[in-house]
Amino acid sequence: MTAPPAHALDELSHTGGGPDTLALLVRDQDTRRMLLLRAVLDAAEGADPADCPPAAKRRLREDWALLAEADRAADGPRSPARTRLTYPFTGPWARRCLTALTTPDGTGELPLELAYFSALAAAAAARAGLPFATELTARDGLLCLPSLGVLRTGRSGSAAIEVRHKNGRLTLRRRGASDVHVRLEQGVGAWSGAPAWTPAHALPGLLPGAAPVPLDDLDPYRTPPRDPGRFAFSGPSGPDHAERKRWLQAWSGTAQALRTGGEQRLTETLALLRCLVPLAPPPGSDGRGSSSGTRREAFGALLSTTPATPTALAATLVHEMQHTKLAALGELVELHRAGPEARYFAPWRPDPRPYDGLLHGTYAHLALAGHFQRTALAEPARREAAWAEHARYHAQVAAALPALVASPDLTPAGRRFVDGMAAAHERLSARPAPRGHTARAQAYVKAVRTLWAQRQPPTPPIPNG
Template sequence: MPQSTPFRQFVLKVHSRCDLACDHCYMYEHADQSWRGQPTVMSTGVMRRTAERIADHVRTHGVREVSLVLHGGEPLLAGPDRLAGLIGALRAPLAGACDIDLRMHTNGVLLDRRFCELFREHGVKIGISLDGDRAANDRHRRYRNGQSSYGKVVRAIDLLRGDYPDLYAGLLCTIDVANDPIAVYSALRAHEPPAIDLLWPHRTWDDPPPGASSGATPHADWLGAIADRWLADGRPMPVRVFDSILSTLRGGPGLTEALGLEDTDLLVVETGGGYEQADSLKTAFDGAPETGMDVFRHAIDEVAAHPGIRARRGGLAALCTTCRACPVVASCGGGLYAHRYRADGSGFANPSVYCADLSALIEHVEGRTSRRSHVLPSEVVRSLATGHGDPAAIARLGTAQASGRRALLAVVGKATAPTPAWDLLKHALSVDPVAFDWALSHPYVRAWADERFHALKFGPGPVEDDGLLATVACTAAARAWLDVALTVPVRDGAIYFPGIGRYDVPGRPTATVRVSAGELTVEGADAFQAVRHLQAGTLTVALDDLDPHRDCHDHPAAGRLPELRFQEWQVSFQEAWTLLEKDYAEYAPAVAEALTTIVPLEPPDSGASVSSAARDAYGSVGIALPESPALLCLLIMHEFQHVKLGALLDFVDLYDPGDDRLYHAPWRADPRPLEGLLQGTYAHVAVVDFWFRRMRADAPGVAREAGRQFREWYPKTVEATRTLEECGSLTGLGEQFVATMRRTLAAMVTGG
């Protein structure tokens, strides 16, 4: 994250004291005791100046919305009159500058109707701290005389739920593994919170939690029990730690500072106007959160340059070596910054003291949710990031694609008129789901469905079947051994069955297709041309020069190939596959698993090699037959990289889609959007690898040419990975993905 990246969350300490004496409080019970020197209550002058600084900051950076949290200590100790003045002083300078999400975190014991009316007037949402049932809550949240706070807190929650539901933001619960997790979850859920925040107890390596040194995972076990119940209950409310894990596993943002690789955008302003870092740092050492800056002398952009702030802004590169190599780092993000501290000179350059717990919890939640066919486990992403993709990863990617095709076709099928074809498809699905998925698996069925989906999305209404939906229904019926007859539209004088072949039906708008005993019969057909297949060992790939939807590549698709040209393809393909299996064995299983179709392209007049992968045609590549089997091997490897990455991007986010900048790609003259650069770089990892291994060829001429190619493409590909790493728009998962690509490249020259 660049230094100028704006802050979007501000914690404003309106009162520095508290009416409870919670023994797990980071504010008063941990290493930092700076609260003792703070003014008891924030003045309206401090608040006004703070708001002016925020207004300047958001205008400079074009920020549309900020989150402002009134905090403490206990903010309600300021009283309703003082709070009214502070909120007014806060809102006035920000009027028109940006939208405000204004909240308060409170222990709730003082919350009454006077406060609620004030907060309703000013749109302040309320989050209340509650650690579970009475037994769990009273373990820590008591008054100084030992009396329970539970009754007053519950009354405050009931007040919000009953009369002020518009103000009720949720519950904050600090984890204690001594409490029964299901009892805590059940107690919290009974209060019908809009959201739950389960907070890790603040510990460091100098004051570790139970299990930190032994590798035990009591906190993961505790949270895992709640996650299981929450998932079984159908996720009845957001639980930030679990939602954050699920988000980061898909490449989305961490929804809490404690998870994910996103750089911090949070800044604290103390009652006296001093800028501070996150409160959690109070657990590290006395003075840890201080910046030495304040709202009267310093603009917010100046705080961004503070070493402590910058240390928490660097994504994957800012973590210690152990964390950078961790398979769950894109979700964990190294854990909360404060929890990494060790007073042995290493400071924060350590894994979290909850490292084992975080890893176990992430794997637990992922294991419970990735059973769904369309959810990709993180090991699939990691495997693909190497550039190869093991067979299990590619199989899971294919399963996810099948699930996506089902969902897409359901939308298109329901909206296509007339409906007999869709009815037949649904019947085939009910009888034989495998046959249904097989019929949908032809790559250009997905390309057609995407095109229809966009037509439906932006068009006036239902669209007529142009023939493909009906032919897919017939192939599914044949595969399921159904006996049916269906009227099928004729397109350009023919009916094409995906992956099977084309029947010529001249001069007719429709034809009846009969399906019986697994066979298709087209009434009135003059001739039939079958889709031919290339064979290499046990691998069979369709060479499809018939599909009317195949012409979606960057180069024109060839027409029906003469038999002699097909035989040239067969010879070259067999030799290319032999080379790929022999010298590029890591790539072969993935190609064998997922490559189903090659579309022959028209060779350009220049004689150059051309190839393409269509983003919405998983399992297919387009290639103009090159001059040698070795080049065909290279083109298959290159384009199949695009196939894999395109399929992955259907289900995970590796970058911010809002980044509309164009980037230099070293292999092209025209600048590329971010996805284009990512796609090109990933494909060139395989190109570089191809030439690197080719340098070891026995033939001197081959090795010499390979060395020249490697010296050209290797530095360009490394440069492109550096551009990606520095773009500031990769998600945490994207950072990890690109870092793995870079390690693959580095291993070529270091032998690692």
């Protein structure tokens, strides 16, 4: 893992990133994931038997061996085993296990956490076409087989499930219930006529020939633990058939909406997006609110409420893929040494932001300003609405950039990056929105700044002496 070359840093600072630069980010994140998994295995091997019993260690080694066999058996450059290990939610799982193994008294849930890895290995082996027989553990009445689906046991608590695979057919056997037979489908999902089985779902590739994109409403690690904060993620959603249809309708027009805002946006979405996670509407929104986000520990996942239109989904992708790029870049090279103190004005939030939060938000809004400027220039039917969006995002970035540029906490790489952002913002100014849109956007930002300042507690006086 090495620092990115100067040209890659420059590309990213302009909210871009060519194929080689995006591939660099992906390779680095995949490498970090494999190192994290190695750390989990090493921590388990070195753990006290009271925390990680010999049987658990032995099962972990067996699961890893099954994954290695699945990797060897697969055709093509990307095996089902590697796909599962670098899937976004293997990251949160691994971090949770590592925390449990390295924190005093943190291993209470460890057996159930490790059971997820056993199911992951079994799913990868089935995808690779390996025959096997194993025993898995359902947790809270659910056995999740990543990329395949979920078996619902109908009982609370944990339960042992015997799983056999041969020739693309899984047999799931549990005590006191009929066997469930499941047929694997190509890519994502597995079909069964049993009511106890819920298949995994996916949206078609963004372009013809592109891989399907999982619409993951099943993985137990798909959303972070609930945070009562105002800007935390809303809870996970379990979409019904009608809701999935709305996702598909929005998704079907998203490639064109992305391309209208610049070919770069389509390129980076194809390179970085690994799954979509449906979210419930935010609390108190009467079902009409929207929210979206990414998670640093789950590279490639985008969490979102159901998008209303392809245009809305495209804007969400533009926004969130910038967070994905910047988070990955921040692990390759240190951009700043600012602390976590929340003290900066961000025109898109009512609360003060830490420097890193301001950097992320400004970067995402800069990309949106460019996206809507190109849309306004290319789509006569949407011109006025797109100019209004562009003017607002452009004015917001203009208000945030001075604090970023002036920071003494920037590293040399960070200075180059922020200066590149400022230059990209200046280039957008060469094709301004019509005067009325610009004036309204600037007045809006000014009003927001005034309200923000009024809400901040007074600065305490500096004591004498």
